[in-house]
Amino acid sequence: MATTFDYALSTEGTRLERSVLRELLHYAVDPEIISLAGGLPAGECLPLQGLRECLDTVLTRDGFRALQYSPQHPPLRARIAELMEARGVSCTPEQVFITNGNQQGLAILSRLFLDPGDPAVIEEVTFTGIQQVTVGRGAEVRTVPTDLDLGVDVDAVEAAFRREPRPRLLVLVTDFHNPLGVSIAAESRERLARLAAEHRVPLVEDDPYGSLRFTGDPLPPVKAYDDEGMVFYLGSFSKMLAPALRLGWMVAPVELMPRITTLRESLDLESTTLYQRAVAEFLGQGRVEGHLAALRTTHGARCDAMLEALGEHLSGVARWSRPEGGMFVWVELPADLDATELFQAAIAKKVAYVPGGFFSVHGGKRNTMRLNFSNVDPEAIREGVARLAGVVREALAPHPVPPHPPGGNSR
């Protein structure tokens, strides 16, 4: 991707690449394509009316103040502290820092703790945004495997912590991992918090999906076991309420807040006070539980549809994760298939997915796919998986011997 500006770019600027993933997803805009490639919550469940009413309430009540610059909105910090308490995390409003979604939390914490070249521990297969703030910033990345049933391999984390030089950061996705769909096992959570404290490695717990559980028992986040302030929890309203709010939060020690505030100011000053006030209103009116219940029901039914369709069409051919929440199922195809190569064939059959290789830090996992169920209706999910299975089975079929070429024209 050479440009006439290459001579002017920084080391980081040079390392930036165009997003092949973003370009692939452009194929998915054809309305005939069933896209299992997205990462959006169920559109029709978004609390359109509720947020609209809360925006109205705030604009009427607060007037011009809702449109000015404004620091972190204290009532929202208080409501978020309540949400955290409900999840088993002891938390004061002063420990809550409002961000523009979890990606901004990742950007802030990676800059607070990581210099280029510093060792960081991340999962071998993980959300691209986590790769951007570690690999992309020039960290020396140590990867740990993640089991499709048990989540991150904590023995591997401990081994990575014991290697010198000591890692400066560990980043994990807690619940309903993107892209794997798995959650960290109950018995691993306390141990992870203890390891972070013992080895003094800041643990960034990225948990955008934690409130999207549709089956199974809720588990406390790793942060619930953190006695030493070494776990930095990132939560988000993007999936819980609406992506367009661009609001999330960080739970961090009060003594780091001045630095976190200054760092965030250098990035984009602050989050919009109008949305902060509207979300505080939404939470204060007790609207969130009803909304989440509807969202969970819808997502759960869609996940069921996907797991059933996978069972029907790809049993014995592929294996996949069985999420209890979130938005994604991870599918492993036979080792000799390449999901990036199959992508064009899938598009031809009018179905899209994300090739799993994009989530692989070291570029492997080419036989995998991430499938989204949250923003596709069950019928389309069944049809989409059927089409996908057709593509896979065709790729697995022994290649037919090409017919004998027609003889030359004898004339």
Added chain:
Amino acid sequence: MATTFDYALSTEGTRLERSVLRELLHYAVDPEIISLAGGLPAGECLPLQGLRECLDTVLTRDGFRALQYSPQHPPLRARIAELMEARGVSCTPEQVFITNGNQQGLAILSRLFLDPGDPAVIEEVTFTGIQQVTVGRGAEVRTVPTDLDLGVDVDAVEAAFRREPRPRLLVLVTDFHNPLGVSIAAESRERLARLAAEHRVPLVEDDPYGSLRFTGDPLPPVKAYDDEGMVFYLGSFSKMLAPALRLGWMVAPVELMPRITTLRESLDLESTTLYQRAVAEFLGQGRVEGHLAALRTTHGARCDAMLEALGEHLSGVARWSRPEGGMFVWVELPADLDATELFQAAIAKKVAYVPGGFFSVHGGKRNTMRLNFSNVDPEAIREGVARLAGVVREALAPHPVPPHPPGGNSR
């Protein structure tokens, strides 16, 4: 500001300081204090009703789509390109990149072009946000002086460009400089664009106030003279419409957009589609000119009130800039006065300002103050300047000889 986490911080994390400015401004919340310390547009001029109607229109028309993830909103990019054309900048929608305000533009461009240790040229007195993304990131900063009538000293810029190693970035505020209130002279603009092209130094033109001119003839931005794509223009809706929108834009070469997009995604993914759509609607309905006319009238009257009050109370004692737009007047007190030391006396007299030293890259300019006129009504401005003059005159008065201490008790 030692914390128990110091051992874990990155180089940048260690360099971060708590904001003494932010703490000073906490004093200004007392409702009896007349604060000339702010940086907000006139509150009562914010287009509350217009934005509310546009938000309603979008939520009704676009429904759930207005609450989902969404890329840069094409109609908003097109409207912004029209705004740029109206200011004399030839610009296509594809050259417009929507940001969360100019600070995010600064954060992106400084990371795209600057490595720690690289030389960067900034004004000796400049907006703290520009210092954060250059000095704060460890750049080797070369400062250039800015004249209160003519703006940045272009000879000094050229001299800084000629020094080896070649600077990697120049950042200037175009119109109604924060904190100086001055604009870059007409005759300097074309020369700056030419120097950037000739020396191949990316010039970041930070122009949040350009549309807030209340007197004098509008000048084209430096970008209007840029034939080589070396000028990166940053514009903002924060002052033009409302700070809480957190929306601004960058004009940059199309060939850099993939890198800019990837870098921005690593920071916070994207800007909220609801506000993007609402602002596109606001601009499309032709509401902006009427709004700006009202804003300019109000700001102009307030600036007049401030300049008159300064003339009345501080003639012969201080000198100050005479802005033709924007929000700030810069005041230079006699050289032996320290505006930071006077701050507590001013608070005692119920008036606040920002000591100019905070805007000085090398820590000088302690005899200066930044005064805001945009969000204070004229009567309060007159009273505030009178109080401030009282503080200054008291500090200048020869210190009274302390009375002879009372004799000891003879008993």
